[in-house]
Amino acid sequence: MVGLLRTAVRTAVVAGIAIRVHERVAARQQGRWAESTVAPPLPVEARSGVLLQLKELGGLRDDGILTDAEFEAEKARILQGA
8 A cells, every 4th residue: 555655646746747847848938939029021012112212213323313322322211211
């Protein structure tokens, strides 16, 4: 009878440890996933609008209407707004 009781206690201790380890691992994994949130991509309309603006800007530079410095400054402004 003592052997049976000892086995039951040992099983309960091992099961308790396993449950605590599982809970800690699950909490750690949830924390990792929560930290790695990625910003959603821009909608297609916004991306195509930015691309159109950049193409138009490049055309103005190629036609000699804008200097390279003006082109770079305006490009940076457009990309920051994207």
